[in-house]
Amino acid sequence: MNMRIPILKLGDILIVSIQWELDDQNAIQFQEDLLNRLHSKNARGVLIDLTPIDFIDSFIAKVLGDVINMSSLMGAKVVITGIQPAVAITLIELGIRLENVMTALDLENGLDKLQIELEA
Template structure:
């Protein structure tokens, strides 16, 4: 099952509405990078609101996805991180330095507007 990636001007919106398995996470990573390349998107909001659990592999894929997207010139904001996900990331020792986060999708878009990445 592919996770939809929506384009809004120079912004890509990704809302994960299913539990991520390894295959789906890797497909999302590939799809997002291709979409950034195709659209020249400058910002990405990756909404994790529906994820209430995460394992070390999925956490690594998300971290890698953010790093890869930023290497391609797109600023990424992670939104909707649930308490259990935050706890798991810390307990696994997974560091996501310099990653922008926001409480929800609306605040994530607002953050990208504040730093002049998106112009909606």
Template sequence: MERIPILRMGEFLLVTIQVDMHDKLAMRLQDDLTDRISATSARGVLLDISALDMVDSFIGRMIADIASLSRLMDARVMVVGMQPAVAITLVELGLTLPGVSTALDVERGMQRLSQHVRRP
């Protein structure tokens, strides 16, 4: 079964989306990720979407849902690497992902997550 891999990096999880996602794959990722957060007690999740050349309302909703679910499980989600054309399109679509934290790339995302986790 096709799956998006979830890597563990210390107290964070790294998800790199590199395929043209169909809806079932997106749904499966959501389930897998919440399982892994619970199993590893991860404090943060880096969602690297730099390879995604399109985010429609379905994937957008998946991202927003992952952020809310993780937050309820005490892990913070950082979406990193969104392409300019994708960002412009998402805004035009009316999907601005309020409440979802973002960073330019994995390295900066990791920094921001660490800062956040260290804060009391």
């Protein structure tokens, strides 16, 4: 089964809501899709919402980190929203600090932060 993750465009922001636990292949697929979209739509911001995810493994975490770095390379600001406490603990324990990423509690806050960041 190859379920692609929907990537929505809102103004010059791309919104991605990850609704189910990704397997390795899906994660790579997602990375390619997002970067292609970013290029074709010329978006300036990306919001990735992880609210429904309550488990994350080291590979997915790495892919996520990579996607963030790649997006910033392509000139887009990234904000991650809705990381669950358990996921945060896992990430910290894996030593993945996602240092230069904006984070927000939920979609609403995330959009606000991104908006402010893009206007600046």
